[in-house]
Amino acid sequence: MPFEFTPERRAHLDDLLTHYPTKRAATLPxxxxxQAQNGYISQDxxxxxxxxxxxxxxxxxxxxxxxxxxxxxPVGKHIIRVCKTLPCMLCDCKKVLDHLRESLEVEVEGTxxxxxxxxxxxxxxxxxxxxxxxxxxxxxxxxLTPEKIDEILGGITGKAAPAKAERRHGRG
Amino acid sequence: xxxxxxxxxxxxxxxxxGIHTLDVYRKHGGYASLEKVFAIPPDDHITLVKDSGLxxxxxxxxxxxxxxxxxxxxxxxxxxxxxADESEPGTFSNRYILQNKPHMLIEGIIACCxxxxxxxxxxxxxxxxxxxxxxxxxxxLEAYAAGILGESVAGSGxxxxxxxxxxxxxxxxxxxxGLIESLEGKRGQPRNKPPFPAVQGLFMKPTCVQNVETLxxxxxxxxxxxxxxxxxxxxxTDVPRTAGDPVNTGTKLYCVSGHVEKPxxxxxxxxxxxxxxxxxxxxxxxxxxxxxxxxxGSSAPVLTPYELDCPLDFTSLGLAKSMLGSGGIIVMDxxxxxxxxxxxxxxxxxxxxxxxxxxxxxGTPWVRDITxxxxxxxxxxxxxxxxxxxxxxxxxxxxxTWNTICVFGIAVSWPAVSFARKFRPEFEAHILNxxxxxxxxxxxITPPEQNYAYPRPxxxxxxxxxxx
Ligand code: SF4
Ligand code: FES
Numbered sequence: 001m002p003f004e005f006t007p008e009r010r011a012h013l014d015d016l017l018t019h020y021p022t023k024r025a026a027t028l029p030x031x032x033x034x035q036a037q038n039g040y041i042s043q044d045x046x047x048x049x050x051x052x053x054x055x056x057x058x059x060x061x062x063x064x065x066x067x068x069x070x071x072x073x074p075v076g077k078h079i080i081r082v083c084k085t086l087p088c089m090l091c092d093c094k095k096v097l098d099h100l101r102e103s104l105e106v107e108v109e110g111t112x113x114x115x116x117x118x119x120x121x122x123x124x125x126x127x128x129x130x131x132x133x134x135x136x137x138x139x140x141x142x143x144l145t146p147e148k149i150d151e152i153l154g155g156i157t158g159k160a161a162p163a164k165a166e167r168r169h170g171r172g
Numbered sequence: 173x174x175x176x177x178x179x180x181x182x183x184x185x186x187x188x189x190g191i192h193t194l195d196v197y198r199k200h201g202g203y204a205s206l207e208k209v210f211a212i213p214p215d216d217h218i219t220l221v222k223d224s225g226l227x228x229x230x231x232x233x234x235x236x237x238x239x240x241x242x243x244x245x246x247x248x249x250x251x252x253x254x255x256a257d258e259s260e261p262g263t264f265s266n267r268y269i270l271q272n273k274p275h276m277l278i279e280g281i282i283a284c285c286x287x288x289x290x291x292x293x294x295x296x297x298x299x300x301x302x303x304x305x306x307x308x309x310x311x312x313l314e315a316y317a318a319g320i321l322g323e324s325v326a327g328s329g330x331x332x333x334x335x336x337x338x339x340x341x342x343x344x345x346x347x348x349x350g351l352i353e354s355l356e357g358k359r360g361q362p363r364n365k366p367p368f369p370a371v372q373g374l375f376m377k378p379t380c381v382q383n384v385e386t387l388x389x390x391x392x393x394x395x396x397x398x399x400x401x402x403x404x405x406x407x408x409t410d411v412p413r414t415a416g417d418p419v420n421t422g423t424k425l426y427c428v429s430g431h432v433e434k435p436x437x438x439x440x441x442x443x444x445x446x447x448x449x450x451x452x453x454x455x456x457x458x459x460x461x462x463x464x465x466x467x468x469g470s471s472a473p474v475l476t477p478y479e480l481d482c483p484l485d486f487t488s489l490g491l492a493k494s495m496l497g498s499g500g501i502i503v504m505d506x507x508x509x510x511x512x513x514x515x516x517x518x519x520x521x522x523x524x525x526x527x528x529x530x531x532x533x534x535g536t537p538w539v540r541d542i543t544x545x546x547x548x549x550x551x552x553x554x555x556x557x558x559x560x561x562x563x564x565x566x567x568x569x570x571x572x573t574w575n576t577i578c579v580f581g582i583a584v585s586w587p588a589v590s591f592a593r594k595f596r597p598e599f600e601a602h603i604l605n606x607x608x609x610x611x612x613x614x615x616x617i618t619p620p621e622q623n624y625a626y627p628r629p630x631x632x633x634x635x636x637x638x639x640x
Binding site: 019021022024025026027028029031032053055062063066067068069070081084085086087089090091122123124125126127128129130131135138139140 | 258259260261262263264266267294298299300301302303333335337338339340341342343354355356357358359360361375427428429430431435436437466470500502504508512513516517520523524526
């Protein structure tokens with residue numbers, strides 16, 4: 001079925017459009033909304049967004065491919081972003097990444113077999129005072145240790161919300 | 173020297189519970205500037221900010237008041253873009269303003285918009301700043317409900333709308349024209365300048381782009397006046413104008429990260445030395461010695477232990493051939509391999525180049541690859557020269573010239589050349605030994621007399637920072 005915004009999200013987008021003198025300016029906000037609904041930006045999503053904003057699908061794709069936060073392929077239910085830039089490197093972020101790779105049995109940019117987690121390495125998350133740092137979905141966690149990571153991930157898998165389960169697009 | 177102390181102005185009350193809400197913010201003196209700001213005619217307001225010596229805190233350090241005088245105020249509408257895309261490695265002070273004191277930013281936005289006759293402001297927020305954006309959005313709603321934003325700001329008759337806009341993880345959107353392109357719904361690729369945004373910016377209209385910290389200073393300048401503001405910081409008397417504006421007024425949010433005992437944001441009057449700042453952060457972890465300090469976010473040329481007496485302000489760091497930039501201070505202790513540190517940064521830059529200019533698009537991965545070779549011990553003699561040469565072709569650090577569209581080029585070559593020159597013995601040891609070799613501190617560093625950044629001119633500071 002082709003992608004379409006839910007009525008609430010569509011209303012949200014209509015409101016956002018009033019913020020700008022051009023429709024095109026709403027491209028990033030529209031893509032954020034679409035990704036929240038669909039999990040990633042598919043061809044369908046790009047076409048739908050393009051139509052709503054009076055753009056060509058190519059113009060939307062141009063944007064999608066530029067920004068690392070937009071996924072072009074299905075991803076896990078939860079996204080883990082581990083910072084690897086210098087201040088985090090100095091505070092041993094490699095250990096964080098190794099621990100995640102081993103305990104989740106997944107490589108960087110891969111999704112766990114159960115489709116729960118996608119593991120990403122990212123550049124500085126602007127929380128270098130709490131290095132090493134990771135984000136899981138919208139939440140930031142700092143001063144990480146292997147124990148702390150286990151606790152955080154345990155908490156998440158334990159309470160996997162059904163609403164989020166809907167956007168499951170695991171590769172596994 | 174007397175022990176350095178914090179001077180919290182912007183960060184005052186940062187930890188008060190609920191300070192991100194309007195009520196608590198007001199209880200602690202918030203929005204006091206609204207009573208004064210509309211009494212100051214816009215032209216006088218611009219003069220006030222110019223005279224205060226406030227310099228942009230986002231990286232370039234350009235005089236804020238001067239930037240405002242360049243604005244074309246004949247054309248309507250005009251826009252303000254608040255740059256909250258904080259992504260310079262080592263920098264994290266804006267995050268806490270957005271998360272804890274979003275109303276302070278709104279107060280600053282009002283002051284700026286009044287001065288420039290702007291009725292629409294966008295806050296371009298990092299996509300990853302989820303809590304920050306939530307708090308800012310909530311604060312904006314509160315402000316509308318309380319009549320602080322909207323048709324008539326605080327009953328002044330001046331209309332102002334403020335909107336937030338989320339980025340999506342691209343470093344280059346922190347560059348002012350990259351930010352504008354991104355806001356317009358395109359790839360965040362910087363524009364050629366001129367025309368400058370002040371003439372033709374967002375939606376082709378005159379636009380002022382200003383960092384979160386810069387805007388947050390404005391309410392305090394309006395409230396407490398010129399003399400108060402100019403009483404903080406350091407002023408140099410015998411520095412030629414070409415070395416930049418020798419005025420360094422106010423406080424700075426220094427972000428200290430890396431190998432210090434207590435990383436965090438320290439708000440101090442401009443002019444504190446690197447050593448003092450490290451001491452404030454309770455020194456280097458485990459009692460180790462400092463090997464390298466990057467003073468202004470990862471784009472700034474690195475400092476060696478010989479340069480720790482350098483005041484961390486726009487003028488002094490400029491004279492030391494480095495820069496204050498965003499104020500991100502990354503401290504590395506003696507266990508660090510400087511080649512690996514540089515490699516980490518070059519991976520960052522190679523990933524973040526927007527790809528428009530050939531020297532940057534091809535040169536940056538090239539510099540990364542040479543660094544990688546050296547780090548892994550596969551390099552050959554001459555590779556250090558090649559590294560410096562390729563970096564200098566992206567942007568020449570000695571002549572300070574480049575053929576790229578934006579300053580990203582110099583942000584790449586500054587760390588590359590400074591690391592390779594200042595820690596040359598360690599780079600050579602890697603090549604010689606064919607493996608990663610961390611030299612003892614004394615041996616790893618090029619002696620100051622052979623260092624391109626020396627001799628540092630001696631200058632007089634008339635207004636020493638006062639530690640209260
Ligand atoms: S210098 Fe680099 S980042 Fe800047 S416009 Fe050119 S390619 Fe893009
Ligand atoms: S380097 Fe990891 S958060 Fe900045």
